[in-house]
Amino acid sequence: MAIRVKGSTTGAISDAQGMYSINAPEGSVLIFSFIGYNTKEVTVGGQSVINVSLDVAQAQLEQVVVIGYGTAQKRDLTGSIVSIKGSEVADKPSANPITSLQGRVAGLTIVNNGRMNTDPDIRIRGTNTINGVKPIFVVDGIINDNINFINPADIASMEILKDPSSLAIFGVRGANGVIIISTKKAAAGQTAINFNSTVGIKKVTDRIKLTDAAQFKTLFDEQLANQGNPAYDYTNWQANTNWQDQIFQDGVLNYNNLSISNATDKNKFYAGMGYTTEQGLIKHEKLQKITINLNNELQVSKALKFGVNFSGYRALLPVTKDVGGAINAAPIAPVYNEEYGLYHTLPSFQRAQVFNPMYDVELRKGIARNLEYRAVGSVFGELKLMRDLTFRASFFVDYGFNVNRSYTPLITFYNPEINPPRDSVTKLTSVSQEQNIYTKVQSDYLLTYKRSFGHHNITALGGFTTYYNSYEKTSSTVQQQKGRPIPNDHRFWYANGNIGDATTLRGDGRAWDMATLSYLVRALYGYKNKYLLNASYRLDGSNAFQAIGNQWQRFAAAGVAWVASEEDYLKDVSWLQYLKFKGSYGVLGNQNVGDRRYPAYPSLTGANSGIFGDNIVVALQPEYFVDPDLHWETARSWEAGFELTTLGNRLRAEVNYYNKLTKDILVIIPATGLSGGVGEMKNAGTVSNKGFELMLNWADKVGEHWSYNISGNLTTIKNKVEALNRKGFNIIDGPSWTQEGYPIGYFHGYIHDGIYQTQEEIMKSPVNELGEVKPGDIKYRDVNGDGKINADDRTIIGNPTPDFTYGITATVSYKQLDFGIEGQGVYGNEIFRSWGNISTFAQMNYPLYRMDRWHGVGTSNWEPILHTGRGNNTYNSTYNIEDGSYFRIRNVQLGYTFSRKQLDRIGLQSLRLFANAQNVKTFKRNSGYTPEFAGGSTSFGVDNGSYPLPAIYSFGVNVNF
Template identity: 25%
Template sequence: MKKYLLLGLSLILGASLWAQERTITGTVTDAETGESVPGANVVVKGTTNGTITDFDGKYQISVGSDAVLVFTFVGYSPSEVEVGNRSVVNVGLNLDVEELAEVVVVGYGSQQKKEITSSVVALDEKEFNKGNINDPTQLLQGKVPGLSVYNKGGDPNSTSTIRLRGISTVGANTEPLVVIDGVIGASLQNVDPNDIESINVLKDGSAAAIYGSRGSSGVILVTTKKGKRGGGVTANYNGYVAAATILNEQPVMSASEYLAAGGNDLGAQTDWQDEVTRTGVSNVHNIAISGGAENTTFRLSTNFRDINGILDKSGFDQINARANISHYALNDKLKINFNMSLTNRKSNYSFNEALRYAALYNPTAPVRFDNGEFFQAVLFDNFNPKAILEQNINDGKKKELNFNIMAEYNITDALSFTVNYGQQYDNTLNGEFYPSTSFFRGLNRTGLARRYTEDGRFSLVEGYGTYSAKFSSVDMTVSAGYSYQENFREGLLLELGNFPTDDLGYYGIDLSGNRVLGLASNVNVDSWATPDEKIIAFFGRANFTIDDAIFLNASVRREGSTKLGVDNQWGIFPALGAGVDLNKYLALTGVDILKLRVGYGVTGSLPPASGYSKQGVGYGFNEGGAFSVTRDANPDLKWEEKTEINLGVDFGLMSKLTGSVDVYTRNVSDFLQLFTPEASGGGNTTPYWNNIGSLTTNGAEISLNYDAVTTPDLTWTTGVVASSYKSTLDDFIVDIPTVVGNLGAPGQNSTFMIRVAEGEDIGQIWGPVYDYVDENGAPVMKDLNGDGEIVADQGSALAENGDFEVLGNGLPALELGWTNQVTYKNWDFNAFFRGAFGHSLVNTYRAFYEPIDPGAINSYNRIKSDKAVDGLTVSQFSSLYVERADFFKLDNVTVGYNFDMSNSSAFKSIRLYANIQNAFVITNYSGIDPEPVLQDRGALDNGARFDPANQNVLAPGIDRRYNYFTARTFTFGVNIGF
């Protein structure tokens, strides 16, 4: 407020004030080196009168009497100088030691940013994505080079698919390890995005090796917000309301177009996609209280989320509470930190199948009969989408609790010891009910109910010591420790039918007639419990800094796991890293940072569950009951191992441009997967888990940030991250090519679209090439090998004389993120663009529903696109349905206003903002969402349940019919500080 008062006074005094002004010139330099500092801010204290230094560090400014000049620049401490009677004011700025010594959290400790030799990206709250963020991984989307985060369609009840530097494993855990406040493997769903202070991503093997068998897919370190010592008590409220609308609908025929194409007229005009979707209105409220005295700090927060998706009845209600208490004792030698978080979520999963049937259901069919009952035609694979949503139930509850207590004791100034104990519990209870009137499910079973429950418990105990010393020009830090992890899960599934009434839903599952009548196959009872999955590890690390410019790091972890064969339970995971600050020795003009670094690391992966080294047994009730082997034992099951070499350069130029470039190569050997031997000569065909192959990934990443404008009133910072990689299958247990990714029913079962072969790229979409339509309306494929015979049936996909070729690749060749942050006085503006290029998608909607079959058009609507072929009546997979899906989108744009609360005793800050997610998309893909599909979940027709263990990372690029529709979301929010 003071600056505005002074500005108003200057306007009133007018000529008399201007008469006292004079021009001041000078040069701003680095106080230590004497080099000029271009782009430094020079402002008359208490006013908006300012300028910046030119390329040579020179400036010129008009000032009044008794003026005080304030000099500021990134990386330097501010300097205030009284002008007095001088006409020339030269200033030397001192380096801001705290800023240059920025500390970055790494595994089991922290390092100064300049000393890091591995590929690590650190983001804080101001750099996160904005808007309606319900999944913490969305904070990082497009912000970290090499990190792919995709939630295709944006189903509020699904989590994002995350990949760090492409495919890191095939059958083990494909997503990065999450560490929250030091707790390994903590759940990201149990931390609210509003409570996160910073996220660090350990990308390469040399950074992640300290976490051993769980770090193969990278590591995401989350630090939550905490109170500050001596800061008093403060409170903050963050809240917003969001409205999600459909970005794209499937392009289907209208009722009139359908009738013109020969469709059956049922007398109505219904927009089925409109019937099953809505404007999803959500609201989020976060309240946090934090404070700190001399010896104790605390932060308590509560988060309420009422989230509604664009598919009717999809969404969740959630409450999350988090507490952090830190206490300092024994003259600050002892620090104790306690964290606890509790999440209670109630979800309505709805039915994504309603979106699929909304695209193909007859547009002239009414929603209901005149008597009020839902209209339903008795046809194969054809269900009233509105009835699916209204008649059936698919909901659930999940509770998560985690806590940890960490104590750090400084025995001396050089020696400290840290212990960490944590536990995490989760409970899931889901229910489904399909009444006897549901054609979708339940009709043929006189009602159908499912109840599913699962409990999990995870425990962690760790301790490590750290010793630091300085010898002449060498700084040394050495750490060594022990880790114990234990995980246990148990669950129960009940599925029964034949109910005397639908009124009780799944709560009446005990009334099922299947308990006393009917086939045993109509009763599904499944219960399970894992063995206690244990990991024990010993680890150590040494960091050396020589001459404050040469950095050496080394770590090793020896780890054992009960998931592996008894002779292969222990593994060793080493890492080495080196870096040098070249600019200290080259002293290049205009160069602030020039650091070269190289890292090598080994990490591992474990099977997704315990017991895979042992035999699996099942029991069948046929013929009086009998046991059978469902999975063969493999006592030789061992670690999947990843070795990675990373070369990187960090640079800063003219105090304006900073960035990094990384290139890497990594090899995954002995990767894990469930393998089924082929029958030959009466041999065994029972599946078993095995180490079955190896793959190599090569990639490059770049990150650039540029302070384009830095004036007192206006700033503009822009940044670009880009990454590219390619993965090759080097070795496979099956030495001949195979195909995966079944297109599915109706009519295209055993149509596999992805080629998997030794020595070839992963993600190849494989199929015949469309040529023309014959007189019967069937597609004719090209004779690719020129032998005069067209062999394009699916059974010949890998035949020597087959006419098949690579039609595209499901993995993007380039991923791009572009951030722009602008401030103008009290306004702030953030625009984030994102793109992916080089990937293709199989548009399964077109493959099934685009050809106009004269017989089927009487009952099923059709997709329409500019890629449709006139006269084509037969559906057969080919190049016709494989489309390049390059896209560039304005992913997130925010405008905010910060009110001046300097004269308010009640509020410290108030900020209002508006945000749009998915503002626009530029693409030639004719489907509803061009984002890559990094793994396949299978066909999943007619409401079949999805098993997360069936994710196939070797089959990317299939745009399935059950995908959630993409939304554009408008958000209005307020941040208030008290």
């Protein structure tokens, strides 16, 4: 048991028998606490012995969580809100804290990306629409679409809202889920200075397996022979280059954070500052970022309170590179020619399409300067009108300003096949310049009524909120003046006619703005802490549909819960501490439809021109016609489940079934013969997502010094497009199709049914109408059984949405030592591999699996013959499909927290050292760098040789003065 004097640093720890000794003056307050039990406070009188007994805690139930426009105790909720403490992600190095939630929350799917400054792909309870699927963020009250400006060390808590009863209060923004982030505030009665620092290294652990020079020559020679072409002359191409080794590096990262807080009865002040430097996995990629977080709260009187928050951000963004060149470049090409001091060109069979990978890495290093600035601030005033009635007015502003400048240098390669051997790739220098500004302004005016009387508890909220956001961008380019290259110095990277050729100066720009006005009400009611009701309603008005008079939409939800364990006949059941049954239903909205911000205001596009005499008049027509009933998308969502705490509070479980039907999805219906070639925008789509969520947690203490915790979660996902205008209508994005009756973004193609071994087998097989086939070609399945292979035999060949996702976390501590491990994975999804395929435009390096190609009867029944002219082998098929299931050891951490006795010697309040390993090992079956691939709503899970996800090994320190 821990004992400390309230408002001071004096403390003690009891022994196994509960004995303790502490110096506490009369009138002071002792705080007694222990894991799994309720904290108790006792005022010291004249006694010399104070005995206390602690009640078993219902910590998860009494926990206060942040909900939309307020807070509530978790026990009073009727839906599924998961709260994550900031301390749980603060010591896991990541510039974006959301990445650390991967595998931690049921219903939350996160696809991480190893590329710096790239947001993870986040989906809550599936892919809800063919348009935007990203949830919104609410940071200290302001609604946002990203959290790049937040320092992970300044986060106090994150709440993930998934169910309709908690999301309906967000109206037209709630359908895709909400992540609420609260930053740290000063704790009452103390001054604290905290410093934490992490230093680490990031590595590429899983590389794509490609042929080396000898293997490449074997396959290329065989391919040329198969095609009847002469052998290639390798005289100038005798290298054996591993291009992945050339471009990759072990990147170093360093995160430093300092915070100071002070609190009195009247004033609470917190200041945090962070500085981050991080190198990428490809040479010369580097991120530098500075963050500032300030907040102050002043209690003017018992009835009046004011507060201010500010978050500032400045980042010098990395010039990120791609890995495609290293995958495609032939290994027979040398890297560099020492005699001429030039990087080597690639062989003629790929020179026009593929550059030496060092072109991007070395020759174009430092050719861009991209700066991001962000200032997010808010002020609020809170007035207690009566004992139970509070009015709060808040005003928020988010201002972002980005400046991007890039330079195209003169670049020359060494080419041994020309004389002199200098091959100029770029002959003119040029400069591109871009600036963009985005602004968000939000104001909330809320009345909150909170009262308990008898067995009744009620919290009611009402008010209105406004939101305005805008964006504007200008860009320009200029080329060099004749004979006067623009210097490769960022002081000259400005698009103007003095530095460059004024006749080549070009400019462009765009802008948009949106505004909403919303009215909202919500009521939380509880009777005897066992019968709970949650109801909310929101009326959203938007200028996006003002032209057709549909600017108002209504959203609402209701949730009920029964805390069965509060019933008299269950209170004495020794093994049952808590049991709640819950359910909710709501209508949610989605205005996150990508770049189509004004659906009722179609853009103008070119149409047939008219000729009047000698004049040609250019005609314009709307991009589409507008359905007069057009409105934002809506989702009918419901869930049902239960929460259980049992076995002496050791075991906690939560099970939910969710069912979300997104209706009125915005779709552009193709033109018919009567529409003059112009389609129509309608609410014509429906997508369903349903499944189960299971969360389990076991916590216990063994003896005096040992404690452990094991938790796990599992989410099933069943996604289906229920309607999309009409049967047969589909949205095609490469191999990804979205069509009624199938999962959204499913992979469409032929089924690989083996390799034709002989001409006799071809004659006995269904007739291939796709083109001529010969032995060694892929044999496709006759799906419809009509004896022919044609486009009608294409079908679903893979689903990028997994059957289920899961995560597991285990921690154990002994005295001051703690150890934790996290794992996460997905099962049942497929990946479409788009790299390593046959190209008719250039010869690329071969994936190593092509060594198993067909080169005679019986040599292979999967890998086709080496031949770029066999068009039959280039169709999308299960040949491109790989298993996307994987399990990853996500995080391993070992930490040591110094004891009070040790700290007294060095004059610190607390000190913790920790070592951390992220992405230690991924057990996967695909051939790419990683098994997880982000994307849009209708195209995801496609592996195009994406950027690797690194393993990160780090060491950190966290100290309080």
